[in-house]
Amino acid sequence: MDEKKDLTLHMTKKGTPAIYKNFPMVPRVIFGVGCFDQLGDILLPKRKNSEAPIIYLIDDVFEGTPLTSRIPLLFNDKIVFISADEEPKTEQVDALVLMIKSEFQEAPSGIVGIGGGTLLDMSKAVAIMLNNTGSASKYQGWDLVGKPAIYHVGVPTISGTGAEVSRTTVLLGPNRKLGINSDYTTFDQVVLDPDLTKGVEKDQWFYTGMDCFIHCIESLNGTYLNAFSQSYGEKALDLCKEVFLGSLTPSEAREKLMMASWHGGMSIAYSQVGVAHALSYGLSYVLGVKHGLGNCLVFQHLEEYYPEGVALFRKMLAQHQINLPSGICRELSEEDMSTMISVSLSMEPLWENALGSSWKTQISRDTLKKIYRKI
Structure with missing residues (x-):
């Protein structure tokens, strides 16, 4: 059922039987100063094998900073630095998915997004599109995603967007700005380390x-x-x-x-x-x-x-x-x-x-x- 109609039904037809949306929530979350350093232990059980990498999508403001040295890289894991200067686009998502599929014979064990709302939304979208066909723009809307996303983790480095907990990934498409609103969008794991937000302008x-x-x-x-x-x-x-x-x-x-x-x-x-x-x-x-x-x-x-x-x-x-x-x-x-x-x-x-x-x-x-x- 369409999310908009779903909500309207139980909000406007009081006194009649209602159908309530069964929303997903983030199943696992860790909070606390320094908890980012537990990321390696969190990811280890999710690794399928040494050929199935973890792909880290990271805001490029962290390139060359101490945070990068704390990334728990193993085997053929890959870091991709992405600029957050502009809103995330469906064409960027498509390009990242193509790059990952071309570079690795085996599907990744997971996607980890590290940054603000732009990087978190990008990571959710890439995780979805690695298991679904066509362009990301095809899935802009409500409940259009057919297959679950691959395992994906969100690590916010600025607070406020709520992207770490939401079931949507907002993207600029060729014709509109609209989220991929899906039960499969929500992160599987979120790491909330307040110290990662130090130094924000x-x-x-x-x-x-x-x-x-x-x-x-x-x-x-x-x-x-x-x-x-x-x-x-x-x-x-x-x-x-x-x-x-x-x-x-x-x-x-x-x-x-x-x-x-x-x-x-x-x-x-x-x-x-x-x-x-x-x-x-x-x-x-x-x-x-x-x-x-x-x-x-x-x-x-x-x-x-x-x-x-x-x-x-x-x-x-x-x-x-x-x-x-x-x-x-x-x-x-x-x-x-x-x-x-x-x-x-x-x-x-x-x-x-x-x-x-x-x-x-x-x-x-x-x-x-x-x-x-x-x-």
Whole structure:
């Protein structure tokens, strides 16, 4: 059953028999300072033989750093450094899968993604496509994947996206930005080491953390909200307030933001995001704006939909002296603007969560154009 219809069924037809989505969760997770060094022991039982490598997809900011020397390489394991400067693309996934299949006669024992949301999404997608045919773009949508992914592990080095826990891998395809939403997408193992987030540049730390904060606001104010998603969303929101409005030590902030990301991702697993994410998808597709920044650029103009959340967001901006870019859509051509609006409106589950089943009567192309022109 389609995920959107599934959620709509049990949220809107109260009093009648409901069918509830049986969502997957990450089956194994390890948390704690220094736990990254247990990765070798975690992977050892998953190795099929010496000819079936572990492929490590790692953010290229770590190339030549001490982290690389801690990778538990054995036999013919391979490290592939990948730039996270741009959003992950279906064509990148296809190229990586082709490279792996061409270089190794035997299928890998597993894929390990080390980095932020871009690397985690890339790793999930590659793990899926090593067991499925065709281009990754073919599987953008809900429950289109036919065969399980190979074993895959996520190791986040920045907190906020929730990619470590979600059942989706968001990719820019040839025609749209859309996730591969599948029960097979979820990581088999996640390694949460707060110390891996040390040294993240301040603006990036803030934008990615705000992705988590906005997850919570959209989930907690959505029509898909239920006790399951609410329990995770409220905890994540409280943690975000501690991190971005409190006076924590750096180590406390790293640990709590990592947990906020986890809980925020769990919150939207059984609900949805909303207006900010729908508009951010358009920004990413047309202008290549990174996801966390895109959410921030949009969210600041959404008082009509999330008044309390926007007020908190502005306090966080002020406390951390973050100056958002401005004017990036002001001179956009009508053609590009139209494409951006179309991409945003195609995210129907997000709009339905935000505004209900009658969302099409509440949102027009002109409404979105006015918001985009403010950015």
